[in-house]
Structure formats: structure tokens, C-alpha cells
Amino acid sequence: MNSKPDTAEIRRPSPGGERLKKRYAAERRFRLYGLCSILAAGLMLVFLVGSIVGTGWSAFLQTYVKLSITFDAEYLDPAGTGDPAQLQNADYGGLMKKNLRDNFPEVTGRSDKRKLYNFVSPNAGYVLRDMVIADPALVGKTLDLWVKASDDIDMLTKGYVDRTEAEDNRRVSNAELAWYDKLDNADRVETRFNTDFFVNADSREPEEAGILGAVTGSLLTLLITLLLSFPVGVMAAIYLEEFAPKNRWTDLIEVNINNLAAVPSIVFGLLGLAMFLNFFGFPRSAPLVGGMVLALMTLPTIIIAARSALKAVPPSIREAALGLGASPLQVVTHHVLPLAMPGILTGTIIGMAQALGETAPLLMIGMIAFIVDIPGGFTDPATVLPVQIYLWADSPERAFVERTSAAIMVLLAFLIFMNFVAVLLRRKFERRW
Incomplete structure (x- = not known):
């Protein structure tokens, strides 16, 4: 008579099956390690690109302030001859400073005046020069013009200046904040696409620098x-x-x-x-x-x-x-x-x-x-x-x-x-x- 086989011997796994399970487990772990590596690399790439974009997107915007500009003949053409050479070499920097004082007559101190002159871009006078050379009839007229703000005011508009900090710890003084709020409340502050970033060469003034x-x-x-x-x-x-x-x-x-x-x-x-x-x-x-x-x-x-x-x-x-x-x-x-x-x-x-x-x-x-x-x-x-x-x-x-x-x-x-x-x-x- 044939004896019935032992149940324990039938259920005992073979050594080959154990090795096969280990190989499959090792393969699954290897795939998991590869997936984790790809995810880690992807997260690092997202973090890198995100930090660059998060810091740099605001450079494509530029702050402008609207000022009342008088093209004073005393500065531009005191003799009234309309000579192009005179208009080319006129004191447009002094003209810009005079217009800033006229727009903020409450500023009287020497220190506050220096801060006021830095409220707009130092190249604002060259913009006025180009306008006068293109149209000499502007001499003697008064216009409301959008002028490029300085880099500190631009940073203030973009939220990079903390108003709650002490005045000594920020680049924008309390007086400049007051002038800015005055223009902002009168809807004379505007943010535009910064085309100069793409059409200008390098400059020591950040608001004028381009690529x-x-x-x-x-x-x-x-x-x-x-x-x-x-x-x-x-x-x-x-x-x-x-x-x-x-x-x-x-x-x-x-x-x-x-x-x-x-x-x-x-x-x-x-x-x-x-x-x-x-x-x-x-x-x-x-x-x-x-x-x-x-x-x-x-x-x-x-x-x-x-x-x-x-x-x-x-x-x-x-x-x-x-x-x-x-x-x-x-x-x-x-x-x-x-x-x-x-x-x-x-x-x-x-x-x-x-x-x-x-x-x-x-x-x-x-x-x-x-x-x-x-x-x-x-x-x-x-x-x-x-x-x-x-x-x-x-x-x-x-x-x-x-x-x-x-x-x-x-x-x-x-x-x-x-x-x-x-x-x-x-x-x-x-x-x-």
C-alpha cells in the first residue's frame, strides 16, 4: 500500500523559490530607490527654478511716478535763440531738481533735498533732454510726465522694504515714505513692464541696467x-x-x-x-x-x-x-x-x-x-x-x-x-x- 505523504514536507518551500522571492524583492527595492532619486532630483530642480523665478520676476516690472514738469527756459534756452547746441548742453539735471522741489514745496532742509533728488532715477534728466531735442517747442511748457523712480522706491513698491523696521535699518527714510504715500494716494505711482531691461546695456543704476x-x-x-x-x-x-x-x-x-x-x-x-x-x-x-x-x-x-x-x-x-x-x-x-x-x-x-x-x-x-x-x-x-x-x-x-x-x-x-x-x-x- 502507498503511504500518504507528510503534509509538512509538501508545504516546505524549496530553496529556489526563496531565492526567487529575494530577487524580486531586491528588484522592487532597486526600482523604489530609482524612483526616489528621480523625485529628489525633480524637487531640487523645482526648488532651484522656483527660487530664481520668485526672485527675478519682479525685475520685469519698473515703478514710475507722475510729476509736473516745467521745461523752464531759464535752464534750457535763456537767450531764447532755440540753438540746438544750447538745448543739447543745457542743465537738465538742475532742471529735474528744480521740478522736484516744485512738486514737493514742503521740502526745505538740505538733507531732505538730497533725499528728494534721489527719489527718481539719476537718468531722468537725460530723458528730459531727449524730449526737448525731439521737440524744441516744449521749452516753456508744463506737462505731467511719468518719470522712472529710483531703485529704492522701486523696491518699496514691490514690497521689498519693510515699513515696520526702524528708519536706520532700511534704505527708504520716513520722509521718502511720506512723499511716496502722497504720490500713491493721488494715483501718481504706476508699475509698468520694464522694456529697458531688454533694450539697455549695463549701468551702475539698477533701474537703468539692461541685458x-x-x-x-x-x-x-x-x-x-x-x-x-x-x-x-x-x-x-x-x-x-x-x-x-x-x-x-x-x-x-x-x-x-x-x-x-x-x-x-x-x-x-x-x-x-x-x-x-x-x-x-x-x-x-x-x-x-x-x-x-x-x-x-x-x-x-x-x-x-x-x-x-x-x-x-x-x-x-x-x-x-x-x-x-x-x-x-x-x-x-x-x-x-x-x-x-x-x-x-x-x-x-x-x-x-x-x-x-x-x-x-x-x-x-x-x-x-x-x-x-x-x-x-x-x-x-x-x-x-x-x-x-x-x-x-x-x-x-x-x-x-x-x-x-x-x-x-x-x-x-x-x-x-x-x-x-x-x-x-x-x-x-x-x-x-
Whole structure:
């Protein structure tokens, strides 16, 4: 007779089943760790972008105050001749101060007058000058005009000045608060979109500072970088991948190219300082020199990306072209290079985006200079957007803090746009073999 099997032996799990459960549990833990890592990175990114946007959005707004302005002929044209040279060189700063005293006749003390003169932007007189030069008939007239407020009053409007603090602990005095409240109660304070932030160059006055000079310098520098690095990088990649013999010398070149891609960017700045400025004598703080330095830094990235794109083209393409009688050069130029171009362009754009955000190499060649004019050529003194951000971040005024964050937002927008273009090019032209 067959005996009935022991129940305990039937239910005892096999060693293989235990190991399988452990592997599944380990896999679940690994997935959980990966998900937690992605969430942590996402939270950090949200916190970073949120802090930048939260600090910088107010820089796109500017406070204006409405004042009654008299274009007094005593200041502008005392002889009554209407001479354009006289109108050009008139004392518009004194005219602005006189109008401020007229709008606040209760201000009599010397100290209060100095504070009153700082109530509006120091460049308000230049605005009056431009108006008179454009229309000399304004001389002798009185108009209600919106005048740009100073950076301290702008910070007060945006809520960055705590009225409850002691007067000695805030930049806006009690007298200035009274003047501000007087204008605000009369609906003579207004916040507008700050167009000057996009059309002005740098300035020592935060309310007048803009990014156009830095953006123009960045574009000129990147244009030089592209013109130098793209053709040289692509030709170097084609030679190394398609024509160069495989020996110890080409291996050494490949190793050095890979090493150059990892060299700190400030080393390229030192090279540019020694070669382009000290040896060749090129102008300092110029987009020409900046573009040459960034081209040296970008070359390894473009070469590596171009070689990867060339490797991705199937050998059958080359063999078919050679079988039809094409020369090796025709094979590369007519068949391989067009198929690899999407990958090459993607790598180039990524390299240019990296160059756009570089600061250290440009500091070494003098592009840290304070530039108030918009560069008009490749040899004019200029700065770039990352260096502009660095300069503003070092300024003590609270208004420059928000402009620093706003400039970072503009820089990030450029970088995101360039990476978006790279993704579009890859999706549009990429072929899967």
C-alpha cells in the first residue's frame, strides 16, 4: 500500500523559490530607490527654478511716478535763440531738481533735498533732454510726465522694504515714505513692464541696467565660436574616422581629444590669455578673442559627437557607394556625411550651449569689464550674459539681486531653446537602420 505523504514536507518551500522571492524583492527595492532619486532630483530642480523665478520676476516690472514738469527756459534756452547746441548742453539735471522741489514745496532742509533728488532715477534728466531735442517747442511748457523712480522706491513698491523696521535699518527714510504715500494716494505711482531691461546695456543704476549689451556680446562671441569650431571639428572627425590609419599616433590623438573634453574651462582661458592677448596682441574683452577661446573649448565636444555620428552610418552605405565606383572622398561627402549630419548638428548645438554658459575662460581674457555701450563689431569691448550675471551678483544693491535672477532666467531660456532645437533636428533627420 502507498503511504500518504507528510503534509509538512509538501508545504516546505524549496530553496529556489526563496531565492526567487529575494530577487524580486531586491528588484522592487532597486526600482523604489530609482524612483526616489528621480523625485529628489525633480524637487531640487523645482526648488532651484522656483527660487530664481520668485526672485527675478519682479525685475520685469519698473515703478514710475507722475510729476509736473516745467521745461523752464531759464535752464534750457535763456537767450531764447532755440540753438540746438544750447538745448543739447543745457542743465537738465538742475532742471529735474528744480521740478522736484516744485512738486514737493514742503521740502526745505538740505538733507531732505538730497533725499528728494534721489527719489527718481539719476537718468531722468537725460530723458528730459531727449524730449526737448525731439521737440524744441516744449521749452516753456508744463506737462505731467511719468518719470522712472529710483531703485529704492522701486523696491518699496514691490514690497521689498519693510515699513515696520526702524528708519536706520532700511534704505527708504520716513520722509521718502511720506512723499511716496502722497504720490500713491493721488494715483501718481504706476508699475509698468520694464522694456529697458531688454533694450539697455549695463549701468551702475539698477533701474537703468539692461541685458542687451551682454546678449549682443554673447551672440557675436558664439558666432565666432561656431565659424571656427564647426568646420575644423567636422573635418577632424572625418579624417580620424574615415581616412586616418589605425596606429599608435592616431590612438594618441584620440586619447588627447577625449582628455581635452574634460579639461577645466579656465585652462583654455589661460591659453587664450597667453597666446591671443600676450603673444598675438588681439584686443582685450573682445568677442573675437572670446570666440576663439570658446572654439578651442568646444572643439573636442564637436569632434567626439561628429565621430559618433559617422560611426552610426552603416558600413553597407560605404560598401555600396564604393561598389558603384565612387572614390573614398565621394563616399564621405555624398553619402556618409549627409546621413551623419543630424547627429553632428546635435552635438554642435550642445557644444554651443555649453559655450554660451561659460564664464571662467572669458574672465581670463578681460571680458569682465564694465561695458555701458552695446558692441557694434567683433573687436569692440563687450561682455557676455554669464559674466553680466556674475557682475550683478557682486553688486550690493537689492535691485541688482532681482536683475541677476532675471538675467539667469533669460540665459536658461536660451539654453532650453538651443537644446530644444537639437532635439527637433535629431527627430526630423535621424534615420534608424
